Amino acid sequence: MVMIDNFAFGQVAIIGDLLLDCYISGSVSRISPEAPVPVLLRANHTAVPGGAANVALNAATLGCSVTLVGLVGDDESAHKLRSALAAQPGIDISGLVIDPAWTTITKTRVLSGRQQIVRIDEERVETTTVSTRRRLVEAAQVAIAKADVVICSDYAKGVLTDEVLAAIFEAAKQHGVPVIVDPKRRDFTAYRGADLITPNRSELGVATNMPLRNDEEIERAARIASGQFGGHVLVTRSEEGMTLFRKDERVTHVQVRKSEVYDVSGAGDTVVATVASVLSAGQDLETAVVIATSAASIVVGKLGTAAVSRAELSAALINEMKEDEAVASLERAKSIIEQWHHHGARVVFTNGCFDLVHPGHIALIRAAASQGDKLIVALNSDASVRRLKGETRPLQDERARATVMGALRDVDMVVIFNEDTPLETIQALRPDVVVKGADYQEHQVVGGDFVKSYGGSVVLVDIVSGRSTTSIVKKMQVAPASSPLA
Structure with missing residues (x-):
């Protein structure tokens, strides 16, 4: 740093x-x-x-x-x-x-x-x-x-x-x-x-x-x-x-x-x-x-x-x-990031629903944090998740998801966005690096071209295969009820 x-x-x-x-x-x-x-x-x-x-x-x-x-x-x-x-x-x-x-x-x-x-x-x-x-x-x-x-x-x-x-x-x-x-x-x-x-x-x-x-x-x-x-x-x-x-x-x-x-x-x-x-x-x-x-x-x-x-x-x-507080409004986030940049920090951005945090999410967060000094995680709002995943999701509301994400040691700030994609949030915050999983190609990363236009970069990191919130939900739906003392 x-x-x-x-x-x-x-x-x-x-x-x-x-x-x-x-x-x-x-x-x-x-x-x-x-x-x-x-x-x-x-x-x-x-x-x-x-x-x-x-x-x-x-x-x-x-x-x-x-x-x-x-x-x-x-x-x-x-x-x-x-x-x-x-x-x-x-x-x-x-x-x-x-x-x-x-x-x-x-x-x-x-x-x-x-x-x-x-x-x-x-x-x-x-x-x-x-x-x-x-x-x-x-x-x-x-x-x-x-x-x-x-x-x-x-x-x-x-x-x-x-x-x-x-x-x-x-x-x-x-x-x-x-x-x-x-x-x-x-x-x-x-x-x-x-x-x-x-x-x-x-x-x-x-x-x-x-x-x-x-x-x-x-x-x-x-x-x-x-x-x-x-x-x-x-x-x-x-x-x-x-x-x-x-x-x-x-x-x-x-x-x-x-x-x-x-x-x-x-x-x-x-x-x-x-x-x-x-x-x-x-x-x-x-x-x-x-x-x-x-x-x-x-x-x-x-x-x-x-x-x-x-x-x-x-x-x-x-x-x-x-x-600086972990969960921030967009305006507050812009102010904090301005301070970080003044202090010389390299700011990294990643996003997702993060409904039920699992090892795949943790691997993504750790890999993203390694790309710079400060990590921002942008969460889809409840309304945004419903449009993407259906009326049964999210399982946890946006405040609960933000609280869990903000408690992770590698996460420095959480913002919540209501749009279907984080493009407007990326344009407002102007991070130095945008990180997504390697299941994407670079040209598919939302906001990637914008970040690269002012000298930033897009990084694709390896993901843990077989891990997703959707698969966890399916297992919960078919598993037999367990004893409360188990």
Whole structure:
């Protein structure tokens, strides 16, 4: 199965505002006698990369080679940030520009358990000098020249000025490298030249001045945002998942995996890093968005700014594929299969009445499952069976047959179709492989020509001779009644 474990991640250039996220944690058991404030008994003090540096950490943790470009001061926070980044394999920090007049931005969060009590920000955002901007552009150009994907991580802290952005977009265009922007501007026209922006719901609302209460309103606002800069828009919507609006007006809504949200710090960083990482591995944008949704679901369950490992993400993707319900409506099946395909799975399809499951059926199912990663079984509805087999059939109703079929280990999903043949179902689901027994010839397989038209295949598998539901029914009709204690 082609999953994230098998991805060959490439080179990502990350340019933007660097932050140092500090965490002072402890426990609170009393209120100060000096003022009505809690007294924290400090237990731990940690510092981790934030902002564009956290994006770099996320991409490197997944397996990318990262070149990070940003601005730091000549201060203690800069030293801590550089040390933390240098400790992570895969991150090249030679592109960090040091300006003694700059204050390295630091955000300190004070926590009791998982509850944040207060945040203390240390920053003095000033206009960068011409010399500093020139050094940033030069470092960005070097990074872009060897990159597969570029990320602009804009925290509105002064690094990604109009001048620097224009130089990034021009260099990326020259090298044919896509650019993703995590935006903070009040409108997105400054990002003209980017291929994708990843605003959250609030940022999209500010930039478009549009209501964002449902899917339709999100789509309308994303269309306006796309018009502002000319590229695709990925809207992160917290517990509602994400919406991808492509500039050709195709829209994909991706549901988020259910999880208990502890801390959304850095979730946007994880999304943009994962999308870029998956694109650097040669995957398409829709696949990248689906995988990024899973990554975001993991990171919000962690305390503070954090990264998601390849092993964590791979396990989550596999679990999501297993959790999809076995019996599905056609629309639900289409959605599930789309997710499977995004995860790289090869989807196999077979069909039948499966009235009384016998060893011949089991052999067919096992052989079909061996042809790919996910097996769909399409069952004739009760009405369809009656038209094919007569009024005395089926012996078990469609729900009973679906329950039995869905319980088989090799079956990943069951759909029920009401037509005489599964052609319409195959056309809707677009499986990669259609499997039938070797008692058919390939040209007789319903839907075979359609599947082969988009690169799929038809496979005929050996069947167990002498096994059929009809023969079992005939034996039951002529056999003498047996004792209930036999």
